Amino acid sequence: MDFILNPWPWYMAGPLMALVMILLVYFGKTFGMSSNLRTMCTMLGAGKFSDFFKIDWKAQSWNLMVVAGAIIGGYIAVNFLSNDTTMALNPKTISELNALGFRNPGSTLVPNEFFEFESMSAKSLIILIIGGLLVGFGTRYAGGCTSGHAITGLSSLQKPSLIAVIGFFIGGLIMTNILLPLIF
Amino acid sequence: MKYIKFLLVGVLLGIVLVKSEAVSWYRIYEMFRFQSFQMYGIIGTAVLTGLLFYVISKKGGIKNGQNEPVVFPKKDKGFTRYMIGGTIFGLGWALIGACPGPMYVLLGAGVYSMIIVIIAALIGTFMYGVLKDKLPH
Numbered sequence: 001m002d003f004i005l006n007p008w009p010w011y012m013a014g015p016l017m018a019l020v021m022i023l024l025v026y027f028g029k030t031f032g033m034s035s036n037l038r039t040m041c042t043m044l045g046a047g048k049f050s051d052f053f054k055i056d057w058k059a060q061s062w063n064l065m066v067v068a069g070a071i072i073g074g075y076i077a078v079n080f081l082s083n084d085t086t087m088a089l090n091p092k093t094i095s096e097l098n099a100l101g102f103r104n105p106g107s108t109l110v111p112n113e114f115f116e117f118e119s120m121s122a123k124s125l126i127i128l129i130i131g132g133l134l135v136g137f138g139t140r141y142a143g144g145c146t147s148g149h150a151i152t153g154l155s156s157l158q159k160p161s162l163i164a165v166i167g168f169f170i171g172g173l174i175m176t177n178i179l180l181p182l183i184f
Numbered sequence: 185m186k187y188i189k190f191l192l193v194g195v196l197l198g199i200v201l202v203k204s205e206a207v208s209w210y211r212i213y214e215m216f217r218f219q220s221f222q223m224y225g226i227i228g229t230a231v232l233t234g235l236l237f238y239v240i241s242k243k244g245g246i247k248n249g250q251n252e253p254v255v256f257p258k259k260d261k262g263f264t265r266y267m268i269g270g271t272i273f274g275l276g277w278a279l280i281g282a283c284p285g286p287m288y289v290l291l292g293a294g295v296y297s298m299i300i301v302i303i304a305a306l307i308g309t310f311m312y313g314v315l316k317d318k319l320p321h
Contacts, residue, residue: 004203010222013204014229020197021230022237026248027189030257033285037309044306052313065187067288069194074292076195077202089210090219097213109202110209110281110295117296125300127279132287132301134276136308139284141319142269143259146283149270150227155234156256160266167270168277169216175278176216183279 005083021152029062032148034139036060036067078109100184127183142167198289207289209281216278265321 021031038053039060046053087106097105102113114124139145142164144153150168153161201207204226214220240246241254248254277283280301282290287305291298312319 007205008200008203010204010225011229013200013206014226014231015233016196016200017204017226017230018233018237020193020200021234023189023193023196025237025241025254025256026246027193028248028250028252029190033283033288034309037284037305038313040306041310041313046310046313049310050313050316052316053310062187062190065190066194066197069191069196070198070201070285070288071194071292072191073195073198073200074202074207074289075198075294077199078293081199081203087205087208087210090214093210093214093217093219096217097210106210109205109207109293110290115209115295115297120297124297128297128300129304131276131280131282132304133308133311134272134279135283135287135301136276136305136310137312138269138271138273138276138308139305140269140309140312142266142273145273145285146227146277147285149259149266151230151234152256153259154231156238157235158256158259160259160262163263163266164270164273167267167272168274170267171271171274171276172212172216172278173274174271175275176213179275180213180278 002083004081006085007087017151018155021147021155024066025152027062030148031152032063032144033066033070034136034145034148036063037136038140039064100181102184138171197285198292201286201289202293207282207286207293212278212281262321265319268320 024031039057042053042055042057089106094105102111114127144164149161149164154165205211206223206226211220211223215223238256244253246254282301284305287298287302
């Protein structure tokens, strides 16, 4: 059972991620997690403000089931399929993050410094809001996210997806290497 | 009942994303600092496996559940929207360490602050919808 309870290596996780996409394509759908944000906007009445949201959300309800499953999967993985192993981060990463003021990097899934709900600072709240806005806006502008472009799009050799993934990396490199040290 | 299979695929996705640590802010940080192979390995082997499926399906070797050849949705041609939109997305991804799939998975994993990120992402998507016609594509 240890191989299930320990963190999974990349060569096991990658093909399983592909399996998720393959199953959805096989079912006649597609693997795109950001589309749900548009669907939820439509359900909340965004169609009154823009034609972009005048879609038949019921036709997208299968994708909302994927979201519900993902939430359940996250719960199952943390509560039943995990042990207390600390993440095996690169020692260089750990010392860099310590220098930026992060305590015990890798002891939790995400840094408590700005994800802890109970004791959230105004700065953390602003970071989460700005991050969410960038992800929500950028993903729809680019017509997809990691699942739609990086996995599905690259697998099917689509040039637009390659451009989008290059964009993901430009943005990610700027944030991590230039902006994060200024923020923390 | 016809939706149960999608729920199960979602469960698989959630488990894989947590167990591979791809939902972790730390792993995204490491990726963009080129200090770990984990994320590159996951995305790389996912794409290679997907590519294998794509090549076989292209030859008509795979039929979907309705007995028709499987199709991958085609993205519209273009450059600007993919480059600018992608860069904006990347900035957010590296800041909060979560893209749209992991946002939901982390919520289930007990990171309740993700609800703030999800609401902000909904507002971001709404802003795109409103501004869409004024943006270069």
